Amino acid sequence: MTVNPLYHQTNQRMEEELSWIRRAQKDPESFGPLYRKYHEQIFRYVYQRMDDEELAFDVTSQVFMKALNNIHKYEYRGVPFSSWLYRIAKSELYQSFRDRKAERTVNIESFQLVEMIDEFDEDHTEENKQKLFQSLSKLKEKDLQLIELRFFEKRSFKEIGEILEVTENNAKVKAFRAIEKLKLIFNSSN
Amino acid sequence: MKTTKIILDRPKISSEDIEKKQNLERVLQNAAKSKPGVLKNPWFYGVVGTCSIAAFFLFFPLDSEKGTDVRDQKASSNVSDFRSSKSNEVIAELNTKDQKSTKDTEQEIKVSKTIESASLNMLSAQSTSDQVNPVLSPKKKITSTARKPLKVPNIGGIHSGAIKGSDLFKQNVIESGTSEPIKSFMIGYYNGTTDVLEYVSGNELSEKLKQDIIAYNTGEMIFFTEMYVTDSDGKLVMLTPINLRILPN
Numbered sequence: 233m234t235v236n237p238l239y240h241q242t243n244q245r246m247e248e249e250l251s252w253i254r255r256a257q258k259d260p261e262s263f264g265p266l267y268r269k270y271h272e273q274i275f276r277y278v279y280q281r282m283d284d285e286e287l288a289f290d291v292t293s294q295v296f297m298k299a300l301n302n303i304h305k306y307e308y309r310g311v312p313f314s315s316w317l318y319r320i321a322k323s324e325l326y327q328s329f330r331d332r333k334a335e336r337t338v339n340i341e342s343f344q345l346v347e348m349i350d351e352f353d354e355d356h357t358e359e360n361k362q363k364l365f366q367s368l369s370k371l372k373e374k375d376l377q378l379i380e381l382r383f384f385e386k387r388s389f390k391e392i393g394e395i396l397e398v399t400e401n402n403a404k405v406k407a408f409r410a411i412e413k414l415k416l417i418f419n420s421s422n
Numbered sequence: 423m424k425t426t427k428i429i430l431d432r433p434k435i436s437s438e439d440i441e442k443k444q445n446l447e448r449v450l451q452n453a454a455k456s457k458p459g460v461l462k463n464p465w466f467y468g469v470v471g472t473c474s475i476a477a478f479f480l481f482f483p484l485d486s487e488k489g490t491d492v493r494d495q496k497a498s499s500n501v502s503d504f505r506s507s508k509s510n511e512v513i514a515e516l517n518t519k520d521q522k523s524t525k526d527t528e529q530e531i532k533v534s535k536t537i538e539s540a541s542l543n544m545l546s547a548q549s550t551s552d553q554v555n556p557v558l559s560p561k562k563k564i565t566s567t568a569r570k571p572l573k574v575p576n577i578g579g580i581h582s583g584a585i586k587g588s589d590l591f592k593q594n595v596i597e598s599g600t601s602e603p604i605k606s607f608m609i610g611y612y613n614g615t616t617d618v619l620e621y622v623s624g625n626e627l628s629e630k631l632k633q634d635i636i637a638y639n640t641g642e643m644i645f646f647t648e649m650y651v652t653d654s655d656g657k658l659v660m661l662t663p664i665n666l667r668i669l670p671n
Contacts, residue, residue: 260453264446272440283427285435289443293452300453337427345430369426376426 249313256303263300270314271296274321280380281325282334291328295321315394322395338368338376344384351383352415367417375410382407574599575649575661577627584667587636595625598661602651605658610645614638639668 249269255262274295279288298320306316328334345361354360368376381392393403574581578593598604604625611618613634622631635644646664653659 260450263450267446267449268444271444272437275440275443279435283429293445293449296449297453297456300449301456335427337429339429339432342431365428365430369428371426 246310246312250308253303253306253308253313256300257306260300260303263296263303266299266313267296270317273314274317277318277321277385278325280339280385281337282328283337284334287328287334291321291324291334294324298324311390311394315391318395319397336373338380338384340368340384348383351411352418354418363418363421366421367414370417371410371414374406375413378403378407378410379414383411575604575646575664577646577664577666580664580666581662582665584669586669586671587640588671590627590666590668591632591636593632594627596627596646596649596664598625598649598651600651600653602653604661605650605652607649608647610647611635612638612642635668640670641668643667 249266252262252265256266271292275288275292278291278295279285282288282291295317299317302320306313325334329336345364346356348364349356349360368379371379377396378392381387381395382389387395389403389407390400392407393400396403396406398406576597576599577585578589579597580589596604596607606621606623607625609620609622609631611620611634614637620631622628644666646666649661649663650658651661
């Protein structure tokens, strides 16, 4: 499986990023480079999970605002700054669902659907596609989240672990269980 | 049951379109607006709390000392009161009992003064009150005038440390540790109302005294001071004080 290349950074890039963070911690006006680097990633993460483009931009702004207000608390742990931003984004996203401002949405590409049906060793029929749609909508939020992160967004288990605040191994186990549950729902709807 | 909307092949937003929507100024402005106020900042309460406590101790230092060391302070004030009255009486009484030649009397007066100053030093040290200390200069007076005690006085063989109330009750006298009995002593204890420093003629522990000590001083320290005996030359000598903690039976 291909993995999200944006997550992986060279040591040089990480050091550069750390210097930006240090500067932003001292002076909020220096937040620009971090904002420009991660704005698109965070927007896509948010918009992937909702259907309202304008609201997705608002939520993204909210994420960066929260990040800026709390950047003094940020501690570098040898992982990209994006992991911290994703955690804030996750929290803001679920807040918007709770406030009923946005509707939980799963956006899938046709090729992703095909990949998943392959994973289940099933044929690429229209019927199976519909079944998979229904199965995904029946999945619990925590499992759906794992399926999205791992199978649709192609994130590594390490990154998933950092976003969900679990260990890499735990992320692996949870993702495996989530796909098993989806398979079970898919097969039971025959 | 919850419903999740599933969308297939939604048109993608280009990176350029997303970039156009970037607005760092707005983020900075909103961040500045949404910063929690001083009253919502936990640091505020920490600083205010610390300052309040510091101010309290700054303005009420004496009260706090009274609260913690009230017994010591009472004891020291008793020492001061006693200094002017009882000590002189003790010395006068002892002097009348031991009638000697004029030369001897003069010597005794000198000794008595020595005893008085030394005993005051010892009592002040016991009371642990710094307020008494400036009046006296312990080093100078003790080294120049106090005589070396003969032997260690004791109650039932115990000179310092702890004694059970029941063991104290069995004892009727304070042993001087010498062939001569103790002529008089002072005892510092709590009588249920206040700390007292009581003069006792002779070496006997009365029943009333023992009962008070056991009733009100269990777990506390009691002090036997200014214990006088005569040495082989017939001169008055003060023995080292006895400090005892009364243990429950």
